[in-house]
Amino acid sequence: MKPELSKRIKPIVFQKGELVLDANNISKKSYFINKGILRTYFIKDGKEISEYFSGIDEWVNSPKSFMQRKKDIYYIDAIEYTEAYFINVNDLVYLFDNYPEMERYARLSMGTVFGHFMERITSIRFTSAKEKYIHFQKIYSKIYHRIPLGMVASYLGITQETLSRIRAKK
Amino acid sequence: MKPELSKRIKPIVFQKGELVLDANNISKKSYFINKGILRTYFIKDGKEISEYFSGIDEWVNSPKSFMQRKKDIYYIDAIEYTEAYFINVNDLVYLFDNYPEMERYARLSMGTVFGHFMERITSIRFTSAKEKYIHFQKIYSKIYHRIPLGMVASYLGITQETLSRIRAKK
């Protein structure tokens, strides 16, 4: 790792259930997970709706809030004990300013992220509850069994009961 | 407009129904719409599924294909007579290389695009067919009435019959 980068990232630890980002604050740090699982969620009608989960070797922040430095609806919490590194948005901007190849890399990797989003939209629109669950298992093959049923159900946009029944058969 | 930019963009016209991008080719041009509507869609089980629509003042390409220079599943066509400008991916990269503020602008505006994607995912997951249609009308307030019912239905992930009934009442 470049010294310029390593100089700016610091380790951090979250206990199970600990809040990583409150939606009432602006997302100013980006976390790189080393161990554990973080969940990005929002509140709808008093219920927590999981937007996505992030595991080892992934960067996590509240994208819109982080990039535009304003509040958004997303909370982030740790669904198990998690070890991560973090970098401040200011330091990241410094790196982008001084290392154009980093900016380029960030822009290119957006293509992949777009692809994931579009795939997910398709998965949500045209598949049965069971197919959604199978797709979820594929996408999160390394961590899906560590995520509580209720959180998975809200991620899939189905009820807990339906997910429980899907798991029961087969 | 910067001369460096205007020198690299050219006007183009598409007739109603004309194919703008074939999924068998790589998306090498990005179009900026001046008049008309382009539709991005893919084929599933022999049927055309609309992914989104783009109107005046919007840039259109097949994101993953364009950014990573490889094939993706998306076709683009004109659902009405359309006037646009286009820029080649090579020219865009040239501009990004030589005008860092353009690269920065592109990166920042990704935040907005992310926001739209996440909003759409929420809209799909937790709303009834009727609410989806209302949301669609809001998102596409300037052009929704010019898009054929069947295309809207596939965009929303509901059947034509259901959409027709939703429109009938109220």
Added chain:
DNA sequence: CAGAACTTTTGACCTAAATCAAATAATTAC
């Protein structure tokens, strides 16, 4: 380790939207 507090499962019933089928209506092409 016992009670409290969640989480998951199971059952009965209901409803929104899909499917199938056919009739109109609107475009397009000759």
Added chain:
DNA sequence: GTAATTATTTGATTTAGGTCAAAAGTTCTG
């Protein structure tokens, strides 16, 4: 301008998944 396509509407029926309710499992906590 009329036939031929193509798009939209309407009706009858089915079904996947939601809702409500309660039981059974788990996991926290003092």
